[in-house]
Amino acid sequence: MRAMRRRIGAWALTVLGVLVALVGLAVMVVLGPDGRVTTGPHAIDTDTAAVVTAPGAVRFVGVQVDLLVEVPIDKPVFVGVGNTVDVQDYLQDTARVEITSYAAPWTIQTRDVEGEPNLPSAPTALDWWVVSQAGLGGADISLTLPDEPVSVAVVAVGSTNLSGLEVTMAYGIRGGFGRGAGIALLGIGLAWFGVLLRRRHLWREPDHDEDAEFVEEVEVFVYVDEHGVEHEIDPAELEGFEIVDEEEILEGAEAEADDGADEAADVAVDEPVDEPAPGGGASAELPRPVYVWIDDDGVEHEVGEDELHEFEIAPDDEPEDGPR
Amino acid sequence: MRPVRVVMALVVGLTLAACAIPHQRDDTGASKLAIEEAGVDAVYARYREVYNAAVDIDSAQPLSVVERGSVLDIDTAAFQVEGGAVRTTLRADEVAIPRFKAYPLWFMAVASTEDGAERRVQVFSRMSSVDTWTLVASPRIVAEATLPKLRASGDANALAVAPDDDRGMVLSPQAAVDAYVASLSALPEAAGDDVAGDDAFLQQMRDAFAQNQQLADVEFSQAWGADPVEHAIRTSDGGALVFATLHRADQFQVTPGRSVTYPDGTVQRALAPEGIVGSGTVRFDHQVLLLVPPGNGEIRVLGQFGGVVAVE
Numbered sequence: 347m348r349a350m351r352r353r354i355g356a357w358a359l360t361v362l363g364v365l366v367a368l369v370g371l372a373v374m375v376v377l378g379p380d381g382r383v384t385t386g387p388h389a390i391d392t393d394t395a396a397v398v399t400a401p402g403a404v405r406f407v408g409v410q411v412d413l414l415v416e417v418p419i420d421k422p423v424f425v426g427v428g429n430t431v432d433v434q435d436y437l438q439d440t441a442r443v444e445i446t447s448y449a450a451p452w453t454i455q456t457r458d459v460e461g462e463p464n465l466p467s468a469p470t471a472l473d474w475w476v477v478s479q480a481g482l483g484g485a486d487i488s489l490t491l492p493d494e495p496v497s498v499a500v501v502a503v504g505s506t507n508l509s510g511l512e513v514t515m516a517y518g519i520r521g522g523f524g525r526g527a528g529i530a531l532l533g534i535g536l537a538w539f540g541v542l543l544r545r546r547h548l549w550r551e552p553d554h555d556e557d558a559e560f561v562e563e564v565e566v567f568v569y570v571d572e573h574g575v576e577h578e579i580d581p582a583e584l585e586g587f588e589i590v591d592e593e594e595i596l597e598g599a600e601a602e603a604d605d606g607a608d609e610a611a612d613v614a615v616d617e618p619v620d621e622p623a624p625g626g627g628a629s630a631e632l633p634r635p636v637y638v639w640i641d642d643d644g645v646e647h648e649v650g651e652d653e654l655h656e657f658e659i660a661p662d663d664e665p666e667d668g669p670r
Numbered sequence: 671m672r673p674v675r676v677v678m679a680l681v682v683g684l685t686l687a688a689c690a691i692p693h694q695r696d697d698t699g700a701s702k703l704a705i706e707e708a709g710v711d712a713v714y715a716r717y718r719e720v721y722n723a724a725v726d727i728d729s730a731q732p733l734s735v736v737e738r739g740s741v742l743d744i745d746t747a748a749f750q751v752e753g754g755a756v757r758t759t760l761r762a763d764e765v766a767i768p769r770f771k772a773y774p775l776w777f778m779a780v781a782s783t784e785d786g787a788e789r790r791v792q793v794f795s796r797m798s799s800v801d802t803w804t805l806v807a808s809p810r811i812v813a814e815a816t817l818p819k820l821r822a823s824g825d826a827n828a829l830a831v832a833p834d835d836d837r838g839m840v841l842s843p844q845a846a847v848d849a850y851v852a853s854l855s856a857l858p859e860a861a862g863d864d865v866a867g868d869d870a871f872l873q874q875m876r877d878a879f880a881q882n883q884q885l886a887d888v889e890f891s892q893a894w895g896a897d898p899v900e901h902a903i904r905t906s907d908g909g910a911l912v913f914a915t916l917h918r919a920d921q922f923q924v925t926p927g928r929s930v931t932y933p934d935g936t937v938q939r940a941l942a943p944e945g946i947v948g949s950g951t952v953r954f955d956h957q958v959l960l961l962v963p964p965g966n967g968e969i970r971v972l973g974q975f976g977g978v979v980a981v982e
Contacts, residue, residue, distance in 0.1 A: 401700045408692035430700035435773045435799040467800035474799065491692075495700040519692055 353544060360540030367533025373519075373526030381525075382410060382518025385451040393509045394458075395465055395502040396442035401430045403448055407493045410520045415500050416484040418510040422503035424469045425485045426478030433497035436472065440465055445498075450517065469501045490520060703767055703826055704775040704796070705803075710765050713794055713803045714781070722757045724749070738795070738804040740897070740915045740955040743979040750940035759784040760792075766820050766828035766903060773798050776806070776901055778828065778911075780817065789813050791959050791973055793901045793913055807901060807913040809959040811973035818961065819906040831910045833899040838908035838964050844899045846962045846969045847914040854894045854916070867968035871958060875918075882920060888930060889923035908964035911972075918954040922946045937978040946981070953980040 377383065390397055415425045428436075441461040445454050470480050476496060479485040480503055502508050519525060567584060568576040579587075638646040639657055649657060705713070717736045724732040730749035733742055748754040762779040776795040782788065793807035811817070823829040836842035841849060854875055882890045894916060901913040922930050924946055931945030932938035938952060946952075956976030962969050 405694045406692055407695055429702045431702045431770065431772060432799045434700065466798075472800065493695070494702065495695070 356540045356543035358540070359543065360537050363533045363536025363538070363540055365533065366536060367530045370526045370528065370530030370533055373529060374523055375526075377518050377522040377526065379523050380518075381520065381522030382412070382516045383451060384514070384516040386414075386514030387416065387512040388452050388514070390443065390456070390508070390511045390513060392443045392458075392511060393507050394441045394443055395463060395507050396437050396440050397500040397508060397511065398433060398437050398442055398444055399448070399498045400444045400446045401434060401495065401497065403445055404491065404496055404498060406491050408519070409491045410488075410518050410522075411491060412486065412488045412516040413498065414484060414486040414514040416512045416514070417502075417506075417508060418483070420483040421506045421510075422480065422482055423485050423508070423511075424478065424480040424501040424503050425487050425499070426469060426475040426501070427487065427489055427496050427498050428472075428475045428478075430495040430497045432472075432474045433499050436466065436469075437499065437501075452515065464505070465501060468503065469499070470503070699771065701769050701771045702775075703769050704777045705767060707765055707767060710762050710767075710777070710779060714761050714779075716803075717794075717805060718758055718760065725755050725757050730755075735802070736804055737806075738797075739806050740957055740979070741805050741808050741975075744955050744957075744975065744977045747937045747941070747977055747979050751935060751937055753935075754937070754940075760788070760790065767826055768828045768830040768903065769824065769826040770830070774900075776830075778901070778903055782813075786813060789815070790975070791817065791911075795901070807915070807957050807959075809913070809957050809973035809975045811959065815972065817972070818909065818911070820911075821904040821906045821908075829904040831902040831904050831912075833902060839910060839962050840966045841962060841969065843902035843910055843912040843960075843962060846910075846912060846960060847896050847899055847916075850914070850958075850960060850969060850971075851894045851896045851916060854918075855892075867970035869970040871956075871971040871974050882922075885922075885930065887925035887928045891921045893919045893921070895919075905961075905964075909967070910962045912960040912962055914958050914960055916956040916958060916976075918956060920952045920954070921949070922951070923949050938981055941978065942981040951982045952978060953982065955979045 413425060415423055417423045439461050441463055442459050443456050444459055445456050447455045469475075469478065476492065477487045477489045479487050500508060500511065500513070565581075567579050567581055569579050569587065570576050637649045637651065637654060637657075637659075639649050640646050720732050720736040724730055728749070730746040733745055733749075737745060745755065760781045760783055762781050764780040766778040768777070774795050774797045776793055779792050779794070781790050781792050788810065789812070790808050790810050792805060794803045795806045796803050820827070821829050831843055833844040834842045836845065839846075853872060879892055882888075882892070896917065897915040899912060899914060903911045905911060924930055926948070929945040929947045930950070932942070942950070954976055956974055958971045959973040960969055961972050
């Protein structure tokens, strides 16, 4: 049951990863390498002194917007983005065109609002624009839409109007292509994670040794003959054999080796068994005896094994002052 | 590194990057902080520059650039007296900035001079998007006065209270000011059961009233009024700090052949060198900072700034 749940989760993660990766790829394709979409120029038919977005018309946050406004015969024009409270107060008494809704790439709804023909003050004299520019025949701004209600205003400077106004807009995400790639990588990562989960690589308990390699567990069936030699057999040939568990076969094998009994063939799951280190053995580790001769002054002199016949060998446990 | 760690690092990193993906705001209502806190210093710098320039040329004319309403009237009258206006070093120590849905915008600041001798609670207002910041209220408080904590609201560290909003208080800001004016207008012996506490300002005004009443050969009367409340701010305990402008008219009916005169160095003397002969009215403006406590507590004045604005 637990394994089933894990498998379902792994599949879900894989599918989710694929979908996220597709979204990332779609972002990359739509925005292109420069991360934005350009539209226009679009004409806005008006003879008023101002075109402004209505409150709520600009709702996106974090979108990179580049706006170019152009008017004919080098008329002075101003374009700015400000908090909606400021822009609405500034233009509330001025005849204007309000853009009441906008949909990408360029679908707008407008309404004409009557008012004074002139502005209450030159837009360039105001300090609250988030970003603005004035120019002759055209002006452009670039900004990332902030997390506050903003309005865009295009204003004729001086006694002119905005007849012949054309607007070109580019919008997108700063670093959008890279972000799309990031999302795609995220999806690929999730999908890969799901695949790893399905292959159960990640379900294993962590080893004590961090650097130890994973060893894939494989079931092997063996037959042990009368000489204690193991022969691997195919699982299809299991019929006719008695199946014993791992401990039995290990202990049984040792017993067979000890008493040489001829047992019937056993089949067991083969597991790695700790083997003694090569060359290891108690006899190999015994220290070489050292023979010494003690003279009358109690000084010890080492004696070789070939000289032993000249001496009487005394046991180690004799008193020190005794002969050795 | 094990695969699970690689994957987790990848997921976390890329998810954080994806957080910056553009989105639509849920809130379509327009609003803005009155001013960014960093901009307050610039407002004060400009105020000092203009005010000190006016002092330097001994003319109140430039003041209209940075002051408005009764603050401008009181300071303009002070310029009539030699040495009545001195250079200022006021700068904001604490700022309370509410969020507004429309103009006018305003913010409150507790300001003090460099030497700490003068401390004021001031309100700067911007009437429209094409106007500049002007000082509209400037009641003075004692240096050691402790103002109540203010209530924050979202990203704003202060919350404006509508003049008619009486939630949590015995009176709305406007009603509190009206009640205070009624206390000022009442004779001391008749003002026992009003909602105003017996604060220093009330006592000072009653003393002045009694002093004028004792003038020989003069029939004296006094009238009080108040401008509509425009600036009130919520305190953290549910009360409100209310800025009010009170108008006081001292009316004199002087017996023929007599006059009411004022000492040298006073604004009254500067505006009426011959004194009041026959009949006359001395008009005062008093800007007061009124504390309206939560519940049924007594309203009281925490600070005031006032003076003669006209002699008619």
